[in-house]
Amino acid sequence: MDLTQQVEQALDSIRPYLIADGGDVAIEEITADNVVKLKLLGNCGSCKMSFMTMKAGIEQAIMKAVPQITSVVAINLAEPV
Numbered sequence: 113m114d115l116t117q118q119v120e121q122a123l124d125s126i127r128p129y130l131i132a133d134g135g136d137v138a139i140e141e142i143t144a145d146n147v148v149k150l151k152l153l154g155n156c157g158s159c160k161m162s163f164m165t166m167k168a169g170i171e172q173a174i175m176k177a178v179p180q181i182t183s184v185v186a187i188n189l190a191e192p193v
Contacts, residue, residue: 122177
């Protein structure tokens, strides 16, 4: 299983929670230094809590399931004010 498939599998474990809130997430790319770049979709792109969802939920799920990932970033995440 390649890295993208492993990350997709990790995302599938939390995707039902994102979809329940009207959002989702898609992998944009995985860089050569194992940084996952995600795009937040639907409500996840505009929700004020998306930063927390990203850090506490999505990032932890990916890094726990795929230890070789060094970082997870959302390319369209609004930073907390």
